[in-house]
Amino acid sequence: MSHGDLTPELLHSSVWADGLVASSGIPVHDMPLVSVGGGLGSFTLLDVLRIRGVAASAMRVLSTSDTPWQTWEYLTRVSQLPSHERIRSDSGARPDNIWGFPSYAVQEAWQDRSVKPVLQVLTEPILADFYSPRAGMAIRSVQREADRIGYWEMLAKGQVRMVRKRLGGGYFTVLTPPAGSGPTKRVALRSQYVHLAVGYPGLKxxxxxxxxRQRTGERYRLVNAYEPHEHVYDQLRARPGVVVVRGAGIVASRVLQRLMDDRERYGLQTQIVHLFRTYVTGAHGPHAFMRRKGGDGWAYQAFTMPKSAFGGQLKARFRKASPEERARLASLVAGTTTPKLARWQEQMSRARRGSWYHPVQALVDRIEQAPDGRLVTHTRSAGSAPMQYVSDFIIDCTGLEADMPEHRVLDDLLRHGGARPNRAGRLQVGPNFEVLGAESGDGALYASGAAAASNHFLAVDSFLGLQTAALDIADDLAGRGFCKPLGPFRSVSQWLKWAGNRRLA
Structure with missing residues (x-):
């Protein structure tokens, strides 16, 4: 065993005593609050706590990422949302600005010296599509705020191995530092509070x-939209080809738009087969006030959830509902959707008229590989004979993996930390996003983002959702004496500092 590593006693103990950790040779550093993840969820909480007066020296964010936007930028870019494209988010949902003012639309109008973004917000969605910011604007805004709050002083690079309860209260968070960064293999941070914002563990x-894919090892012709697949578009530019697209959400619509843009821009002959498991033909939903627009296979919705889930009637209903009622409501309002944007609708219409976009409702039986390397998709549908679609590429746009056993830290928390899953298989959290069952003396463990989905707040995995969770966690920490309340005077004074880009002490 190398010096400063996990011992069998530590691995099999759910509660660690200080002496047990010391005997392993793992260095221990005291830090009041630790955030695990290092993405936008961690950034948002640290931003709120810095605004509430917590010193940078009292917090650490543990991450393998160099920046809080690194993973988000990567996922948006490979799923065909580069920096100049608009993301699926509201104008006032700003991770860098808890007040939401000025909104992204106002900022864009000021920067571009144009009133068009403001007019779009004022007339959405009746006379115009919903406004949404460009990806690059969101990243630049977060970078500005990260510099202002001293984020880089709080960042500790490395891979988090586990979070275990500490005898007497609080937690030990075990970090594996980058290779060559020190004499020990592990470092332990002893803290009273831990926050988990670990995102998605992998591709789905x-x-x-x-x-x-497992049987053949095929990685070139069969790709996931959330992994690098620029070679698909390069090959289609080099010679005509057929692409099968799977999925009916925002990522599928973005991939289709990229394929259609390239076809029109470069005069290509690309043929697109789009397989729908469920084909939506029109407005659907159980009640008139909960009906969602749809057509041509798609379910249309401007944002990932109805706007009332972020701060209206639906949010209030979820907070008060029983687990059974939450599951029922979630099945009604959640699901795979995409915004109905005018430009994209025109593209789809032209593609159908030109007979080079082929939407098909069918179930897939199996995938085979032809002798020439191309892929053969075998499908079946009610009332029709089985079909085969031969394609050069298949792009899977069905999303990211959210199962907790797939994530090492979350799986260990279920096994040793007392955490328990909710009905959707995510962490069960309380009203202030504390992980139920993971309490340790006077310490508390919180979770936000994908790991805390399907609890009292439906829209937790979004810009505004991460911000709501951060504010609720900060309120709980204020009650414990860790930070200051955000009263009117502090809020106004801190907004003025934000507007003036004044660095926090």
């Missing part, structure tokens, strides 16, 4: 695609 493939 449809079962038949996963089976084919």
């Amino acid at each position: 493939f449809l079962d038949d695609l996963q089976e084919f």
Whole structure:
């Protein structure tokens, strides 16, 4: 065993005493609050706490990422949302600005010397599509705020191995530092509070695609939209080809738009087969006030959730509802959707008229590989004979993996930390996003983002959702004496500092 490593006693103990950790040779550093993840969830909480008067020296964010936007930028870029494209987010949902004013639309209008963004917000969605900011604007705004709050002083690079309860209260968070950064293999941070914002553990493939990929090792022709796949578009520019697209959400619509843009821009002959498991033909929903627009296979919705889930009637209903009622409501309002944007609708209409976009409702039986290397998709549908689609590429747009056992830290928390899953298989959290069952003396463990989905707040995995969780966690920490309340005077004074880009002490 190398010096400063996990011992069998530590691995099998759910509660660690100070002496047990010391005997392993793992260096221990005291830090009042630790945030695990280092993405926008961690950034948002640290931003709120810095605004509430917590010193940078009292917090650490543990991450393998160099910046809080690194993973988000990567995922948006590979899923065909580069920096100049607009993301699926509201104008006032700003991770860098808890007040939401000025909104992204106002900022864009000021920077571009144009009133068009403001007019779009004022007339949405009746006379114009919902306004949404460009990805690059969101990143630049977060970078500005990260510099202002001293984020880089709070960042500790490395891979988090586990979070265990400490005998007497609080937690030990074990970090594996980058290779060559020190004499020990592990470092332990002893803290009273821990925050988890670990995002998604990996890619999620449809079962038949996963089976084919594992069986054949095919990584070139069969790709996930959330992994690098620029070679697909490069090959289609080099010679005509056929692409099968799977999925019916925002990522599928973005991939289709990229394929259609390239076809029109470069005069390509690309043929697109779009497989829908469920084909939406019109407005759908159980009640008139909960009906969602739809058509041509798609379910349309401006944002990931109805706007009332972020701060209206639906948010209030979820907070008060029982777990059974929450599950029922979630099944009604959640699901795979995409915004109905005028430009994209025109593209789809032209593609259908030109007979080079082929939407098909079918279930996939299996995928095979032809002798020439191309992929053969075998499908079946009610009332029709089985079909085969031969394609040069398959792009799976079905999303990211959110199962907790797939994430090392969350899986260890379920096994040793007392945490328990909710009905959707995510962490069960209380009203202030504290992880239920993971309490340790006077310490508390919180979670936000994907790991805390399907609890009292439906829209937790969004810009505004991460911000709401951060504010609720900060309120709980204020009650414990860790930070100051955000009263009217502090709020106004801190906004003025934000507006003037004044660095926090």
